[in-house]
Amino acid sequence: MKKDLKQVNSSIPKIDGMGLVKGKPAYTQDLIPSNILIVKTLKSPHAFAKVLNVNYEEALKVEGIEAIFSWKDVPQTIITRAGQGFPEPSPYDRYILNEYVRHVGDEVAIVAGETEEAVEEALKLIKVDYEVLEAVLDLETAVGHSSIIHPEKEAFSMFPIGFDANKNIAAAYEMHVGDVDDVIAKSEVKVEGTYFTQAQAQVPLEPHNCFTYVDFHGRLNVITSTQTPVHIRRIMGRALSMPLKKIRVFKPRVGGGFGGKQMLHGELFCAMVTLKTGKAAKMIYTRKEVFESTCCRHAMRFNLRVASDKEGYIKAIDMDVLSDTGAYGEHALTVLMVAGSKTLPLYNKVEAVRFNGVVCYTNHTPAGAYRGYGALQANFALESLLDELAEKLGISTVELHKKNMISEGESSPIFKIMGEGSEGVDMNVESCKLDYCLDRSIELIGWENKYPRKEIAPNKVRGVGLAIAMQGSGIAHIDMGSAILKLNDDGFFNLLMGATDIGTGSDTILAQVAAEAIGISASDIVVYSSDTDLTPFDTGAYASSTTYVTGNAVRKAGLNMRKLLIETVAKKFKVTPEEVTFENGVFTTEKESITLKEFSTRLYYNEGLDQKQLVASDSYVGEQSPPPFMVGVAEVEVDTETGFFTILDYAAVVDCGTTLNPNLAKIQVEGGLMQGIGMAVYEDVVYTSSGRMLTNNLMTYKIPTREDVKKLTVEFADSYDPSGPYGAKSVGEIGIDTPPAAIANAIYNAVGVRIKTLPITPEKVLMALKLKEK
Amino acid sequence: MVVAHDFLYQKPSTLLDALKLRAQYGEKCSLLAGGTDLVVNIKERRISPDIVIDIKGIPEFSILEERDGSIFIGSAITFTELIESPLIKSRVPIIAESAHTVASVGVRNRATLVGNICSAVPSLDSAPALLVYKTDVVVESVDGKRIIPIDKWFVAPKKTALQNNEIVLGVLVEIPNSENGTAYMKLGRYSGEDLAQAGVGIMISKNLEYKIAFCAVGPVPRRALKVEAFLNGKEFSSITNELSEIIQSEISPITDIRASKEYRRHMVDVLVERGIKLALSRLQGE
Incomplete structure (x- = not known):
């Protein structure tokens, strides 16, 4: 299957790489015209308050100020900014601006002016009277708190998601298979633990930014750094009460999203200014605004119980989750559900399993989508606790995993029960090389000689630890992607897609897929993505969907194009399509041959009444969401006097099916590992007791640099998923999942302390070591 | 984010011109050497000077040399220059060692040691290195020169003994006479x-x-x-x-x-x- 591939499974360079490296204008900010209004927002200094009055009379007098709006000046249509499919599984709990402000950094007023200085001056002159309300800043006491964060009567959910605003609950979910309490009670070995995972900021290097203008047709054009153009168009249409035909959304190059650009951010503020003034407007977020006023990862608390028999066969898993969605419920339910649906099926031979979760509102910066999307959080809890179980059983974690993890051809009841926001889809895992990934990753790290620990000097101990993980490939039965292929004279093709390359390289791999299907070189494909006026529907770059969902659509469109080409050539040469072969850019019949180049030019200029445009398209919705799998193994060196530790090596072996572009797949995994390591040991969103974010810049919010992470070893299993495009599954998210647990386990193996609250800092390790000594 | 604050920028070529400007503007004046703190402070609106005096045009500030058993480090000498200086490495190596730990390569290429001690933040890496030697801070105003021993320099967090009409010429680090x-x-x-x-x-x-x-x-x-x-x-x-x-x-x-x-x-x-x-x-x- 794989050996016949010519265009895919080959490491061609990113098609946009050279232009970007050379600094050519490509990103939203590069495209902003001059003489455009500058838009900024006034932010709430309070974690929770009612806006009693906004007086901007003085501010309007500042020279160069064009417009100022408070909540009374903008439509009060309730929306969700989540940027998901429709109907959204997130509560409608948000307005463009509202009389309540629910976190420090929540927007109070929109100011537009000709210069940055004028806008800054006007912001200072706006007088706001607040009624400061008691803020809810503790995850543990949010549910049922006397302070209700969403008192507005209009808030609702499109379908039952457990939303209960009066109790500060954004979403809730429960499911079980079998009688968990009974199975645990009867099991011979039991472990349990409580784990905390922190909020983490996505930190795309390109901040969130956009600009808007009304064109000569009177249509609103929105150029924005987004992952989800069609969702942006739909949500803006609702919020602004505009028919969608009046809105165009265009996504230029995007400098990273990681989930942070799945939601709407500045688009509505800019659009308000443009619609009310008729003038073009731009909004470029400062880094502080990216931290305080966009979104981050849901912080979570897990209460987890696992039971097994004496041989180490897991009998029951009971996972209880409390999640912090912050001020708004974007992605509240789905991130919660993914915590269960992308971890529990790993151990599919249990007799009973239960998942129960509540997502509460707090007055923190809202949580949203972030690579890993719940799976990362739950992976830390589950893989940490399984390490404890192995120890209690007296077997190695490798043996424990081998006895219990899912294998190729198997299924899990979870697949059918838990989807994203609703019921899932039953499936057998048709590709699963976890066994190989496990054997190979421990071989790469040298596990046999290093497990569990090695003292290499006084106060210096090395240890190894591992974790396994799964993710999905798009949302089955929901996410749809499509593609249009257009033949041009001179024999090249346009590939039009709504899929949004946000720096991942999806334009490149999808060009490879199209080329493979047509039977040409990827260099003869010109990719265009994405512009809601020109490109076909695609839900966007999230949920690990582009490779699998859009990839399948592109493959189908490519096969359609190939068929169309051959039929047209057959007609020209008056033979049957079966008599035409197409190879190396040449159509051949028994008697004649013609190059694609010549054929296409003739087709458009010289075929008389047979002249016609060749266009092929197709769509794809996943019947299932085949999981990519991986094993991550960390080797750490801990200084027992200081608690300092270094991650010496991180070996990751991934089963993502066919790697459509092995180099880009490797980069995806490495990037995921870096962010996973950031989550595991460095990053933390910290607030003061009054709810002000302390980590609102890159001096205080530290993401690891390449210098902080030593060796990363990434390999891929030889795997082929029959449902994927040329055997491919997703690879965008899986890389982020394992570092927290693998590193926690490695530190435990090295020095015997188990850190259950992320991030794992040297200080926590040292304090735990001191406690252990006592 | 642009610097949304207007100020006068002056780059005098003589020390006297600089001292006169300093005397004229006093606390409304900021001195620019590397600018790695200054630009951030202005952008974050922690300070809003009327004038920024760039001292890099004045030859005295760019001196790094041995003087009568001491090493003079001018106010415009960057951390990278200190790291690469054979004189520093051989005579007062801890200055190079601590300079290495300051920020990142890009910042060290611009930032100066004197700028660092003028920030007087509690965490400043240059301080312990200077404190273990007999170090004097040499400052000057239109009224004349003044020598401030390094242990009298740091007055409070982010506050030094520098008066608002003075400019630091550099620091004078005595080379220890024993091994x-x-x-x-x-x-x-x-x-x-x-x-x-x-x-x-x-x-x-x-x-x-x-x-x-x-x-x-x-x-x-x-x-x-x-x-x-x-x-x-x-x-x-x-x-x-x-x-x-x-x-x-x-x-x-x-x-x-x-x-x-x-x-x-x-x-x-x-x-x-x-x-x-x-x-x-x-x-x-x-």
Whole structure:
């Protein structure tokens, strides 16, 4: 299957790489015209308050100020900014601006002016009277708190998601298979633990930014750094009460999203200014605004119980989750559900399993989508606790995993029960090389000689630890992607897609897929993505969907194009399509041959009444969401006097099916590992007791640099998923999942302390070591 | 984000012109050397100067040379220049060692040592290195020159002994006359750019005279005189309870976003022990 591939499974360079490296204008900010209004927002200094009055009379007098709006000046249509499919599984709990402000950094007023200085001056002159309300800043006491964060009567959910605003609950979910309490009670070995995972900021290097203008047709054009153009168009249409035909959304190059650009951010503020003034407007977020006023990862608390028999066969898993969605419920339910649906099926031979979760509102910066999307959080809890179980059983974690993890051809009841926001889809895992990934990753790290620990000097101990993980490939039965292929004279093709390359390289791999299907070189494909006026529907770059969902659509469109080409050539040469072969850019019949180049030019200029445009398209919705799998193994060196530790090596072996572009797949995994390591040991969103974010810049919010992470070893299993495009599954998210647990386990193996609250800092390790000594 | 604040920019070519401007504008004036603190402070609106005086056009500020048994480091000398200077490396190596730990390569290429001590933040890496030597800060105003010993320089967090009509010409670091070993120990979390959670500078001379200075564990960087007195003349093997008590009495760390005061206290003991051992091994020529 794989050996016949010519265009895919080959490491061609990113098609946009050279232009970007050379600094050519490509990103939203590069495209902003001059003489455009500058838009900024006034932010709430309070974690929770009612806006009693906004007086901007003085501010309007500042020279160069064009417009100022408070909540009374903008439509009060309730929306969700989540940027998901429709109907959204997130509560409608948000307005463009509202009389309540629910976190420090929540927007109070929109100011537009000709210069940055004028806008800054006007912001200072706006007088706001607040009624400061008691803020809810503790995850543990949010549910049922006397302070209700969403008192507005209009808030609702499109379908039952457990939303209960009066109790500060954004979403809730429960499911079980079998009688968990009974199975645990009867099991011979039991472990349990409580784990905390922190909020983490996505930190795309390109901040969130956009600009808007009304064109000569009177249509609103929105150029924005987004992952989800069609969702942006739909949500803006609702919020602004505009028919969608009046809105165009265009996504230029995007400098990273990681989930942070799945939601709407500045688009509505800019659009308000443009619609009310008729003038073009731009909004470029400062880094502080990216931290305080966009979104981050849901912080979570897990209460987890696992039971097994004496041989180490897991009998029951009971996972209880409390999640912090912050001020708004974007992605509240789905991130919660993914915590269960992308971890529990790993151990599919249990007799009973239960998942129960509540997502509460707090007055923190809202949580949203972030690579890993719940799976990362739950992976830390589950893989940490399984390490404890192995120890209690007296077997190695490798043996424990081998006895219990899912294998190729198997299924899990979870697949059918838990989807994203609703019921899932039953499936057998048709590709699963976890066994190989496990054997190979421990071989790469040298596990046999290093497990569990090695003292290499006084106060210096090395240890190894591992974790396994799964993710999905798009949302089955929901996410749809499509593609249009257009033949041009001179024999090249346009590939039009709504899929949004946000720096991942999806334009490149999808060009490879199209080329493979047509039977040409990827260099003869010109990719265009994405512009809601020109490109076909695609839900966007999230949920690990582009490779699998859009990839399948592109493959189908490519096969359609190939068929169309051959039929047209057959007609020209008056033979049957079966008599035409197409190879190396040449159509051949028994008697004649013609190059694609010549054929296409003739087709458009010289075929008389047979002249016609060749266009092929197709769509794809996943019947299932085949999981990519991986094993991550960390080797750490801990200084027992200081608690300092270094991650010496991180070996990751991934089963993502066919790697459509092995180099880009490797980069995806490495990037995921870096962010996973950031989550595991460095990053933390910290607030003061009054709810002000302390980590609102890159001096205080530290993401690891390449210098902080030593060796990363990434390999891929030889795997082929029959449902994927040329055997491919997703690879965008899986890389982020394992570092927290693998590193926690490695530190435990090295020095015997188990850190259950992320991030794992040297200080926590040292304090735990001191406690252990006592 | 643009700098949304107008100011006058002047780049005088003589010291006298600079001093006159400084006298004229006083506290409404900011001095620009590397600019790595200044630009951030203006952008973040922590300061809003009427005038920025760029001192890099004045030849005196770019001097790095030996003068009568001391080394003069002009105010425009960058950390990278210090790291690459054979004079610094051979005579006062701890200055190069601490310079290496400041921020990142890009910042070190612009930032200056004098700018660093003028910021007077508690965590500044240059301070312990300068404190273990006999260092004078040389300042000048239209009224004349003034010498401020480094241990009188840091007055309070972000406050120095500099008057608002004065400009720092540079620092004068006396080259120790006896053979010595030095070490700068920094507690940081990242290999990338990071502020010290604690810093310890150590110099030990052949006759077992100890000089020890701290940063980031009190309101201002300072010498640990009681620790020095306890250690002087003694061979060192490891930290005793008695020494630890003295060290702990000399520091007053706080809990902030980077570390708790308990962790800092613990780590200062470790840093002192490891620093002394490192300085001793260097003294012995290892």
